[in-house]
Amino acid sequence: MKNEILEMEAILSEGKMSRRDAMKVFGLGGAGIMMGSGTVTQAVASSSAAKGKIVIVGGGLAGVATAALLMRSIDNADVTIIEPNPKSVSYQPGQTLVGSGVWKAEDLAYNTADFMPDGVKWIHEKAVEFNPEANTLKTDKGQLIKYDYLIVAAGLVLDFGAIKGLEEVGEVYSLDAADAARAKKILGKNGLCSIYFAEGAVDTWTEMQAFVAAAKSGKKVKALFPEPHTPFKCGGAQKKMVNLTNARLVEAGARANAEMAFVTNGKKLFGVKAYADSIAGQMKDRNVSTAFEHKLIAIDTAKKVATFEKHWEEKGAWDPLLEEYAMVEKKEVVEMPYDFCHLIPPQKAPKEIAKSPLGSEKGWVPVNKETMQHAKFPNVFALGDIVAVPLGKTGGSARKQYRVLVENLVATMEKKPLVAKYDGYTVCPLITDIGEVMLAEFKWDPKDDSKAVAAPSFPLDPAKPRWVYWFLKTRLLKPMTMYGMLAGRA
Ligand SMILES: Cc1cc2nc3c(=O)[nH]c(=O)nc-3n(C[C@H](O)[C@H](O)[C@H](O)COP(=O)(O)OP(=O)(O)OC[C@H]3O[C@@H](n4cnc5c(N)ncnc54)[C@H](O)[C@@H]3O)c2cc1C
Numbered sequence: 365m366k367n368e369i370l371e372m373e374a375i376l377s378e379g380k381m382s383r384r385d386a387m388k389v390f391g392l393g394g395a396g397i398m399m400g401s402g403t404v405t406q407a408v409a410s411s412s413a414a415k416g417k418i419v420i421v422g423g424g425l426a427g428v429a430t431a432a433l434l435m436r437s438i439d440n441a442d443v444t445i446i447e448p449n450p451k452s453v454s455y456q457p458g459q460t461l462v463g464s465g466v467w468k469a470e471d472l473a474y475n476t477a478d479f480m481p482d483g484v485k486w487i488h489e490k491a492v493e494f495n496p497e498a499n500t501l502k503t504d505k506g507q508l509i510k511y512d513y514l515i516v517a518a519g520l521v522l523d524f525g526a527i528k529g530l531e532e533v534g535e536v537y538s539l540d541a542a543d544a545a546r547a548k549k550i551l552g553k554n555g556l557c558s559i560y561f562a563e564g565a566v567d568t569w570t571e572m573q574a575f576v577a578a579a580k581s582g583k584k585v586k587a588l589f590p591e592p593h594t595p596f597k598c599g600g601a602q603k604k605m606v607n608l609t610n611a612r613l614v615e616a617g618a619r620a621n622a623e624m625a626f627v628t629n630g631k632k633l634f635g636v637k638a639y640a641d642s643i644a645g646q647m648k649d650r651n652v653s654t655a656f657e658h659k660l661i662a663i664d665t666a667k668k669v670a671t672f673e674k675h676w677e678e679k680g681a682w683d684p685l686l687e688e689y690a691m692v693e694k695k696e697v698v699e700m701p702y703d704f705c706h707l708i709p710p711q712k713a714p715k716e717i718a719k720s721p722l723g724s725e726k727g728w729v730p731v732n733k734e735t736m737q738h739a740k741f742p743n744v745f746a747l748g749d750i751v752a753v754p755l756g757k758t759g760g761s762a763r764k765q766y767r768v769l770v771e772n773l774v775a776t777m778e779k780k781p782l783v784a785k786y787d788g789y790t791v792c793p794l795i796t797d798i799g800e801v802m803l804a805e806f807k808w809d810p811k812d813d814s815k816a817v818a819a820p821s822f823p824l825d826p827a828k829p830r831w832v833y834w835f836l837k838t839r840l841l842k843p844m845t846m847y848g849m850l851a852g853r854a
Contacts, residue, residue: 423447432852756790
């Protein structure tokens with residue numbers, strides 16, 4: 365089956381079958397559009413005569429989709445995007461597939477200019493100073509920009525520099541060429557790699573092939589897959605990398621020579637029990653060890669050793685007044701050697717926003733989690749990876765948030781109540797093998813938003829990996845994102 369899938373991938377990549385025919389063959393037409401469809405209380409605003417200058421900081425996936433829908437929702441809309449990166453809409457979810465040799469880097473790279481909605485003004489600069497009391501911001505080239513309404517969609521930065529040994533890499537945007545050049549001096553060699561930046565994904569495939577070749581030659585090798593201690597985009601990415609590395613080892617007949625370890629700072633494999641149980645079964649079947657409550661603190665790139673702080677709580681003294689035990693935090697340093705380490709770095713909001721009046725103690729932009737309106741400034745909204753809402757930082761979440769945000773922003777401009785509500789929907793197409801995906805869709809538990817519940821769009825067991833979702837992931841989600849969402853239509 366795997367060979368047939370890879371053959372089909374090659375046929376589709378060479379353009380021998382049209383996307384429309386492929387969708388018909390695989391019976392997937394419309395499936396992507398259906399995803400998450402019943403889960404958000406919203407309706408896209410019909411044409412509005414609302415007036416006001418709208419400025420969007422960040423022209424990545426969330427920013428451009430929002431601009432496109434605003435242009436369709438408001439007559440003669442006055443929308444400006446501030447975005448310094450000419451390739452800001454390149455398709456980040458595909459980096460997992462590039463890192464495992466299924467796709468090529470050129471399958472993901474897109475010019476922002478080709479996706480900028482007609483009529484939107486684009487300032488090719490970075491916003492660096494914010495004064496929301498005066499409704500102004502400043503750019504890195506010194507322009508002072510006034511707005512009536514502000515939308516913050518500036519995504520997040522990869523904080524490699526927070527790991528001892530990687531200080532030189534510093535902070536990296538996933539799609540920034542200059543950041544990538546600096547990161548590549550340390551990452552993408554000696555078995556240490558990360559798909560979290562576009563060029564890093566290419567190097568990950570090179571490192572993975574070297575690792576598989578070493579195992580095939582009879583050498584006993586170790587692979588390490590650590591997750592960070594901060595929130596991070598695409599919560600399923602490390603599990604995907606475990607499964608894809610496993611698939612490549614099996615394909616080479618070299619699996620028996622490799623030890624694989626998934627190491628997380630968290631306490632569980634997934635917030636939804638059915639998905640967590642399914643993943644635990646996959647790890648067990650594939651002989652992948654798991655370690656919880658391990659915070660990655662250092663990497664010795666020369667010796668190929670990752671250092672973790674293992675942390676846990678133990679019962680301390682009995683408190684007779686509270687009638688409970690005091691919990692005592694325990695820590696221990698654990699070193700893990702590796703031949704191949706796929707790294708997901710800690711992540712945070714860009715500092716110029718995190719530390720501005722628009723940020724929060726933790727940096728993420730505080731919003732009403734249902735309406736996407738800023739917690740302090742009613743004419744400011746935010747969405748995407750930068751917002752402080754429970755659960756997902758995914759394109760799937762942004763796909764729901766931008767429609768809610770546009771409806772509520774238009775309502776604000778028209779001085780009407782905000783009625784559209786985001787319900788926490790997010791989706792993780794968790795690749796379990798080459799040719800198989802578990803479509804983990806979930807949203808906030810209505811009784812407790814710190815917890816998640818499954819939110820399947822299809823009448824099938826969502827915890828079961830299926831080949832049909834592989835085609836959804838590899839063939840439908842990219843066109844749906846690039847030509848549907850970025851046009852404000854999906
Ligand atoms: C390896 C990987 C795998 C992923 N897999 C999936 C998946 O399977 N499914 C899924 O749904 N999602 C996935 N994602 C996540 C998805 O790509 C993000 O959630 C999505 O891109 C978020 O959109 P955004 O607009 O918030 O951020 P981005 O798309 O990152 O855009 C933010 C933009 O803001 C700009 N910016 C930053 N600071 C400033 C400033 N001060 N001034 C002006 N502009 C600024 C940046 O240049 C950037 O272009 C994955 C991501 C990665 C890295």
